[in-house]
Amino acid sequence: MRMSKRYRLAAALIFASMCGGALAAMAAQGWRIDEAHTLIGFKIDATGFPTTRGQFRHYTGRIAIDLDRPARSSTSFTVESASVDVGSQSYTDFVKSAALLHVAKFPTLSFASTQVEKLDPRTARVTGNLTMLGVTKPVALTVNVEPDPSANESSKQSSKRRLVAFSATGRIKRSDFGMIFGLPLIDDTIEITVKTRALTDE
Amino acid sequence: MNDGAKMWPLPLRVIHWISAALVIVALALGTYMVWLVDDPAARFGLTQTHKSIGIAVLALTMLRLYLRIRTSAPGADPVAPSLPLLQSAAKAAHLFFYILLVMLPLSGWLMATTTPVRIPTRVFGLLDLPYPLAPDLAVFRFSHAVHVTAAILLAGLVALHVAAALVHALCWRDRTLRRMGMGS
Numbered sequence: 001m002r003m004s005k006r007y008r009l010a011a012a013l014i015f016a017s018m019c020g021g022a023l024a025a026m027a028a029q030g031w032r033i034d035e036a037h038t039l040i041g042f043k044i045d046a047t048g049f050p051t052t053r054g055q056f057r058h059y060t061g062r063i064a065i066d067l068d069r070p071a072r073s074s075t076s077f078t079v080e081s082a083s084v085d086v087g088s089q090s091y092t093d094f095v096k097s098a099a100l101l102h103v104a105k106f107p108t109l110s111f112a113s114t115q116v117e118k119l120d121p122r123t124a125r126v127t128g129n130l131t132m133l134g135v136t137k138p139v140a141l142t143v144n145v146e147p148d149p150s151a152n153e154s155s156k157q158s159s160k161r162r163l164v165a166f167s168a169t170g171r172i173k174r175s176d177f178g179m180i181f182g183l184p185l186i187d188d189t190i191e192i193t194v195k196t197r198a199l200t201d202e
Numbered sequence: 203m204n205d206g207a208k209m210w211p212l213p214l215r216v217i218h219w220i221s222a223a224l225v226i227v228a229l230a231l232g233t234y235m236v237w238l239v240d241d242p243a244a245r246f247g248l249t250q251t252h253k254s255i256g257i258a259v260l261a262l263t264m265l266r267l268y269l270r271i272r273t274s275a276p277g278a279d280p281v282a283p284s285l286p287l288l289q290s291a292a293k294a295a296h297l298f299f300y301i302l303l304v305m306l307p308l309s310g311w312l313m314a315t316t317t318p319v320r321i322p323t324r325v326f327g328l329l330d331l332p333y334p335l336a337p338d339l340a341v342f343r344f345s346h347a348v349h350v351t352a353a354i355l356l357a358g359l360v361a362l363h364v365a366a367a368l369v370h371a372l373c374w375r376d377r378t379l380r381r382m383g384m385g386s
Contacts, residue, residue: 091246185339
């Protein structure tokens with residue numbers, strides 16, 4: 001942790017001294033999550049029951065982007081499991097119960113990236129560890145990256161402010177995490193979707 | 203043979219009409235929620251209501267069978283044409299009603315206890331229905347088939363029952379329908 005932070009700082013300093021610009025110092029740092037444009041959702045199919053789509057309303061997250069060296073980017077999210085919402089009080093209460101999210105015992109779900117890989121200019125693969133029901137497993141997410149979706153507006157106001165929109169999708173097998181309720185009538189696969197925006201303040 | 207013109211005992215009349223309303227709602231709700239509701243949260247809530255109504259029907263039917271055995275039912279209305287075959291058919295239909303009114307809630311209960319998607323049944327939010335059997339996909343599928351078949355048969359029987367009551371009231375102008383009513 002400390003090593004990588006120091007390394008990142010050193011890299012940023014070297015880069016900054018080379019370019020001499022404020023922009024470079026911003027690499028991998030200074031980004032914050034735009035909460036108004038963040039949605040942490042999931043989808044699960046079942047036999048004899050309609051597809052359930054839900055989301056988590058409370059979370060804390062961190063995104064560090066290095067646009068020039070994407071591999072140095074990282075992210076982590078911690079989601080409040082009790083903030084789940086599947087559309088109604090009674091249904092949500094059931095999803096929170098011991099059969100599924102067991103929020104009384106496991107108050108958070110978390111994801112921390114371990115590797116960021118640029119696939120093409122608009123796509124990255126983010127690998128990381130997902131912790132759910134106290135079990136940690138590696139998960140790979142495909143992330144669509146849209147640099148500066150509002151570039152035209154922001155360039156008029158401030159050329160320094162930067163904005164990147166992300167749309168991440170991935171699939172997990174819930175049985176890997178010990179969530180076996182309803183198998184096989186409720187699918188083992190959960191589709192995860194995270195839409196978010198990261199922006200710099202300046 | 204009882205006097206065919208006398209009224210049904212009041213408790214049985216009350217149970218008949220409450221059951222009629224609950225059965226029609228349960229049949230309609232069950233069909234609606236399975237065929238037409240695509241929203242999972244709505245389906246979840248409606249299923250809970252459907253289960254509560256079914257358990258109420260089961261409880262009423264138990265009480266009804268007890269009262270039916272303890273008290274005397276009126277015989278055939280003397281005004282109606284005396285057709286032994288029709289009277290036997292009527293008796294068989296009524297027996298079939300009782301069988302289905304027990305079978306439908308019981309098969310639904312069996313579904314709720316044997317499904318892998320075991321969701322507690324809180325009858326009208328008041329008491330938890332016990333689940334005596336372990337989840338078993340084969341038993342669940344069997345009980346589901348029984349439940350659906352029994353529901354179709356019950357819907358058909360309700361239609362036949364209403365048609366017969368109308369024939370008594372409008373064609374034969376006897377007291378068969380009125381003696382189940384709240385007047386005299």
